[in-house]
Amino acid sequence: MTHPMDPALSPQTCAAETQEGGRKPTCKAFTVLKLCELAYREITKTPLYYPEGQLDEAPLREHLFAQKCEPCLRWYRNALRTYQRLQRAGKLPAPSPQPASVLVPAPEVRPFEPVDRPVALLSMSGSNSGEVFYSAGSVEQANGLDGLRLVLTCRRTEVRSSENPHGWELTLEYPLQDNDPALLREFDDCLARFRVRAQSDETQQREVRLGLVDAGLVSSPFALARLDPWKLQAICLLSRPTSDARP
Numbered sequence: 477m478t479h480p481m482d483p484a485l486s487p488q489t490c491a492a493e494t495q496e497g498g499r500k501p502t503c504k505a506f507t508v509l510k511l512c513e514l515a516y517r518e519i520t521k522t523p524l525y526y527p528e529g530q531l532d533e534a535p536l537r538e539h540l541f542a543q544k545c546e547p548c549l550r551w552y553r554n555a556l557r558t559y560q561r562l563q564r565a566g567k568l569p570a571p572s573p574q575p576a577s578v579l580v581p582a583p584e585v586r587p588f589e590p591v592d593r594p595v596a597l598l599s600m601s602g603s604n605s606g607e608v609f610y611s612a613g614s615v616e617q618a619n620g621l622d623g624l625r626l627v628l629t630c631r632r633t634e635v636r637s638s639e640n641p642h643g644w645e646l647t648l649e650y651p652l653q654d655n656d657p658a659l660l661r662e663f664d665d666c667l668a669r670f671r672v673r674a675q676s677d678e679t680q681q682r683e684v685r686l687g688l689v690d691a692g693l694v695s696s697p698f699a700l701a702r703l704d705p706w707k708l709q710a711i712c713l714l715s716r717p718t719s720d721a722r723p
């Protein structure tokens with residue numbers, strides 16, 4: 477490394493000064509060169525003779541600042557002053573700025589794309605029973621709720637209304653036994669909007685709240701209205717689930 481070095485602080489001088497009978501000896505715990513190195517690093521924030529990582533600064537600092545070794549401190553301070561002077565004269569590198577905190581690119585937020593998940597009637601649905609089960613197909617490369625195994629349960633209730641004349645309700649269930657519990661927990665108490673489609677192409681949309689129970693993550697039931705519970709075809713999550721506070 478070439479740089480303008482005060483003759484008083486050249487390695488040759490440093491070495492000579494540590495010899496017996498030197499003009500200003502150190503205590504010999506450390507060479508003058510090391511004291512100069514530390515001072516140089518203090519001023520320029522860059523190494524001088526010792527490559528980065530090849531000078532253990534801790535014992536040196538301990539010797540100077542904790543033990544306050546006077547002969548060594550004198551060398552150190554002289555070196556500091558010299559390097560400051562050289563730096564002011566533009567002969568030494570200016571201290572490099574603190575490394576900027578590494579810029580972490582913001583995670584890519586892809587626009588949410590609703591995808592229809594076709595549903596398949598499960599054979600355990602008895603033709604006369606008040607319950608009909610479907611399993612939703614997986615979505616390729618899906619994450620979030622669309623990446624989880626999903627079962628749809630249609631249940632006949634006695635609650636009839638003009639909006640839901642047959643009383644069928646649909647509950648969505650992400651079973652604990654088929655899904656990563658940690659992922660299920662992420663959506664506990666979230667609101668999610670779904671659209672169910674039947675073979676007739678009629679659809680029903682509803683925002684439901686998802687909650688974690690023993691069996692898994694389940695939705696509040698919603699009315700199937702005029703959809704035929706035996707002829708469901710697809711379910712679609714319409715937007716990212718949100719964890720808005722309950723009104």
Ligand SMILES: [Zn+2]
Nearest residue numbers: 503505545548
């Ligand atoms: Zn010393």
